[in-house]
Amino acid sequence: MANGNATISVEEEVQVVEEAREAPKNVESGAFELPETDFEDGRLGVMEAEAVENLRNSLAPGELFTDDSFPADPSSLFLSEREEPDVVWRRPHELVDSPYMFVDGASRRDVVQGALGDCWFLSSCAAVARKPKLIERVVPPDQALHGDGYTGLVVCRLWRFGTWVLVVVDDRLPTKSDALIFARSTHPQEFWVALLEKAYAKLHGSYEALEGGQSMDAMVDLTGGLAERFDLEDTPDKRRFFKLLMTASRSGAFITASRKKDQPYDTQWLNSGDWRLAYRTDEHGLVEGHAYTVSGVATVSHDTLGAVNLVRVRNPWANAAEWTGAWADGDERWSGVDSKQKSRLGAGRSSSSLHDGEFWMSYQDFCDEFEEVTVCTLGPDFDHDGTVDAVGQVKAIRGEWMVGRTAGGSRNDFEKFATNPQFLLEVDETGAGVCSNGSCSVLVAVMQEHRRSRRDFGVKMLQIGFVVYQTRDPTRPLPADYFYHHYEESSSGVYINYREVLARLELAPGSYVIIPATFTPDTPGQFMVRVYSPKPFHLSALPLPPASDG
Structure with missing residues (x-):
């Protein structure tokens, strides 16, 4: 691919035909699919730390927490017409004597899938469980399920769009014949798997909403990686x-x-x-x-x-x-x-x-x-050898595609494309890089906002991508005319409706512009740019183009 420094004559304008495709069908997708809507506030199932503490303190001595926002009834199981007869919601201490969150720590062998098509999530739980400390960050182990300190309230931590959020559930679990219907641990006294699945279901609106998904999304939610x-x-x-x-x-x-x-x-x-x-x-x-x-x-x-x-x-x-x-x-x-x-x-x-x-x-x-x-x-693998490399800096910055202003769509229309948000990436001359040829290894990722705000609607996953250009003027965004006469330095490839797209770049010291975009213009959405590099760099938002009078 031509270098971003290269210019061409007016007679030989750059010709670009951008393409988009749908992500492959999620594994284990059920027959029911939630209707989709645009992102709203992403607060479904999330609670602030102060509110959690207030909730704990509000419980009377001996009172067990019941979660009215994710109740022990069919609405938490399914949002379709599907039914599950004879379900009884029971707390762990009603199923076994002396239940615990963990028994002998966490292990991949703990995870057993139940009658729910969420292998994409549970296989990710098993993968992350090879590092017990990471699972214990998600499910704090010092939560009693019986005896002293037991309140029936369980807190899980999950990474959602750049931050660790708290999800509170009660410990009532759906059962039949005194056995858990959905995920469980191999040890009958251990309940971290079942309770984490319930917390994840709450974030998605119901257990049924977990049927079908991408393992890469689940692993990011569990690790922030x-x-x-x-x-x-x-x-x-x-x-x-x-x-x-x-x-x-x-x-x-x-x-x-x-x-x-x-x-x-x-x-x-x-x-x-x-x-x-x-x-x-x-x-x-x-x-x-x-x-x-x-x-x-x-x-x-x-x-x-x-x-x-x-x-x-x-x-x-x-x-x-x-x-x-x-x-x-x-x-x-x-x-x-x-x-x-x-x-x-x-x-x-x-x-x-x-x-x-x-x-x-x-x-x-x-x-x-x-x-x-x-x-x-848990961090970038710059040289793609399977190991996490040393990171000099990690930076993230958020942006928004706004209809009529900054939702310019792909390069199939250069004039509109130029209205997308643009971010300046400045790679410094100093510092030791992974490569020996004077270039710097940089990993760029763009994640679209994906958190749910309603139980009965999913978030529409946009076909997204980004392009990286080199610039000689780091003070202003690139105008449309620039794209007619310069090739890109790199891109994330075909536009696709993944939650996050990424690209590995080898960049010489200098100034670059990252332009995230949706494939279709005038498609609203919010996104986050994440950049990782072993060398020092600066990441900032360039000024938005002036609003159109129309």
Whole structure:
């Protein structure tokens, strides 16, 4: 691509044809879809810290909190006409003796999916649980579920559009026959999984609203980190991608993988209330349209096969629905691996010894069977080797697309495009960068506002993107004429209705302009620009163009 410094003659004006596409169908999407509306205030389910404390203090001695804003009734389960008969809402101490938020800390093996199609969220919970301190930041462990200090009030912390917010729920959970209907922990006395799922459901308006979603969004909500989605069909260098997965896994990144659903949904599950009836395992034990946690990546030495690349995958169902192909539990290939390696990997068990939903498979089979992989880190991975690099600075700034003023749309109309908000990124001369060629590694991400404000409406996800130009005049926004005669430095690619889009840039010291945009002009919305770099930089908003008299 031509450098942003390059200019062309008037006769050879820049020709740009921008394109947009819809995000792939979310895994586990239910038959019911909420109507969508524009973003309003994003306050659904969120409570300020002072209000939480006042709520605690308002409870009389021995009184247990009941959440009127997310009541124990069918409206919190479903917003469609779907019904779940014979549901009884029970508190943990009514189900087991001595319940706890955590039993022996958090682990990926804690998470068990119930009769709700939210594997995208639960597989992310299992991925993040490999770092218990992060889960304990989301679900503070010092919350009693019985005995001294027990109030029935539970607080969770989730990252939403740049800030950590508090979500308060009561501990009443939907059950049938004294068993939890939805997510649970493998240990019957542990309830962090069920209560976190309830808090997340409250943010979305109902449990049903969790059916279908993007793992990258869930992992960002749980960590505040950066998530990147990879389409394996569009990743030709599989050897390099395995190295990325290996390094990312070893450095503590959170990884999920999902399969697409090609066949129509079986509507039997709508009557039964159990989502799992809509998704059956295939001949190899895998589930269509399902999200899994990637819990390990390794290379083993085999007596006759030599070095073999393997991936460990966990089904959030946590049952016998496991891979039955090469390198599955009990597969004969494990006999060619020495006991030390098998012990280190916890592999080679007999096929009947542990039906926990976790299994190993070859990397080649992994690439053949899974379509999407999401990798989330707590910070940027500038050189894309799977490890979080040192960050000199992290800055975020918010903006808004306003109809008739700053909602200019894509470069299919340069005149309108020039009215979009513009942000000045100045890369300093000083500091040591990741690259040795004098350029600076910069990661730019644009996130659209996504928080819900109404239970019965979802937020319309806009097709968004951004373009980066170099500028010689950092005092003013780039005019339309500039785009006719200069190529961009970089962009986020095709416009898409993801919550966040990002691009990795190698920038020489200098001044650059970041221009976030929606694909369609006059589309209102709010957004946030996040920039990460190991070198010092400055990020600021350029003056908005003057309002039109019309």
